[in-house]
Amino acid sequence: MFAGAVVAGPPRLVERFAAEASGVVPVPKVHSLALRIARVAHGRIHVAFASKDSHDWDLAAADLLVHEAAGTLTTVAGETIRYNRPVPRHEALVAADPMRNRAAREIVTRLARTSR
Numbered sequence: 001m002f003a004g005a006v007v008a009g010p011p012r013l014v015e016r017f018a019a020e021a022s023g024v025v026p027v028p029k030v031h032s033l034a035l036r037i038a039r040v041a042h043g044r045i046h047v048a049f050a051s052k053d054s055h056d057w058d059l060a061a062a063d064l065l066v067h068e069a070a071g072t073l074t075t076v077a078g079e080t081i082r083y084n085r086p087v088p089r090h091e092a093l094v095a096a097d098p099m100r101n102r103a104a105r106e107i108v109t110r111l112a113r114t115s116r
Contacts, residue, residue, distance in 0.1 A: 009049025037062035040095040041069035047104050050093040056083050072101045
């Protein structure tokens, strides 16, 4: 599933993810969160991670691009992102095509359990 998949996000997470999912091609962190997620829509990045506390304004346009490209941007728990809440910050996020999104979320959840 992840053989040759380009993965970007917080360096420590990407490093741990690459160790767990064989064949991943980690890329240096794309500091612009919107650009990182938009590259999923473009196909240059296959899985993008966002740390918790990203804001609506960092995500909304990129979320639309990913959605229009038949991808998904969800929380690690698989929930759809909700905008315009009183506090416009979000949990950790995963952007990818639907199959990779689900598989990436499973790995990240497993990694979170083992780091406790």
